[in-house]
Amino acid sequence: MVRRASSLDWTHVSRVCADCGAGGAPVEEGEREKFAEHWIGPYRELRPDWAWVAERDRAVVGYLTGAPDTLAFEKERRRVFFPGPDSRDFFPQAVRLRLWTEHPAHLMLNVIADYRGFGAGAALLRAFFAELRRADAASVHLFCGPGSAGFFERMAFRAEAVVSPAPGLILRAMTRPVEGASV
Numbered sequence: 672m673v674r675r676a677s678s679l680d681w682t683h684v685s686r687v688c689a690d691c692g693a694g695g696a697p698v699e700e701g702e703r704e705k706f707a708e709h710w711i712g713p714y715r716e717l718r719p720d721w722a723w724v725a726e727r728d729r730a731v732v733g734y735l736t737g738a739p740d741t742l743a744f745e746k747e748r749r750r751v752f753f754p755g756p757d758s759r760d761f762f763p764q765a766v767r768l769r770l771w772t773e774h775p776a777h778l779m780l781n782v783i784a785d786y787r788g789f790g791a792g793a794a795l796l797r798a799f800f801a802e803l804r805r806a807d808a809a810s811v812h813l814f815c816g817p818g819s820a821g822f823f824e825r826m827a828f829r830a831e832a833v834v835s836p837a838p839g840l841i842l843r844a845m846t847r848p849v850e851g852a853s854v
């Protein structure tokens with residue numbers, strides 16, 4: 672079951688984030704809290720209405736966070752959180768600016784390993800796209816590693832930019848219009 676996140680869900684969202692953060696695998700024990708706060712805090716504080724959770728057996732097993740207005744979100748995130756660099760910064764500034772303006776919405780999505788392959792990721796995306804249609808958003812972007820690129824291609828996203836910040840590591844910026852292929 673997928674539903675919009677409530678204020679009670681954020682600790683669970685942070686747990687799932689830390690369980691998936693190392694390329695789909697758990698982040699090291701001592702890093703979990705800082706890692707989850709970096710990636711989740713801005714959504715919890717700045718765009719709490721743009722978050723959904725997937726539940727199974729009454730536990731949160733996946734989430735989607737996002738924003739319909741990435742340029743404004745990024746300005747607020749920098750002003751409020753003074754965030755350190757992360758994998759998004761491997762993409763040149765010009766690419767990020769193009770994504771923020773031409774594909775203004777963005778999302779992040781994680782499902783715990785044991786619950787992948789049961790449709791939770793697709794259901795979370797469907798909920799997000801339904802809300803984007805209501806908000807008249809035209810196009811979406813995201814950043815992903817090699818493990819999830821196939822999923823997003825299946826969901827009609829296309830690679831807009833690719834970087835390889837280290838040997839063997841490939842990161843993609845992917846985009847898709849809100850209208851068109853169904854999720």
Ligand SMILES: CC(C)(COP(=O)(O)OP(=O)(O)OC[C@H]1O[C@@H](n2cnc3c(N)ncnc32)[C@H](O)[C@@H]1OP(=O)(O)O)[C@@H](O)C(=O)NCCC(=O)NCCS
Nearest residue numbers: 695780781782787788789790791792793818819821822825
């Ligand atoms: C990527 C992820 C969110 C997908 O969630 P999921 O719940 O496993 O996906 P679903 O079960 O909804 O899959 C929907 C469809 O995509 C396909 N699919 C899922 N993962 C895939 C992959 N890695 N490559 C290709 N296809 C994939 C499924 O087979 C299914 O296809 P179908 O409709 O033909 O049956 C999940 O695997 C995950 O959290 N991965 C690790 C973290 C990550 O990389 N997150 C993305 C960062 S933004």
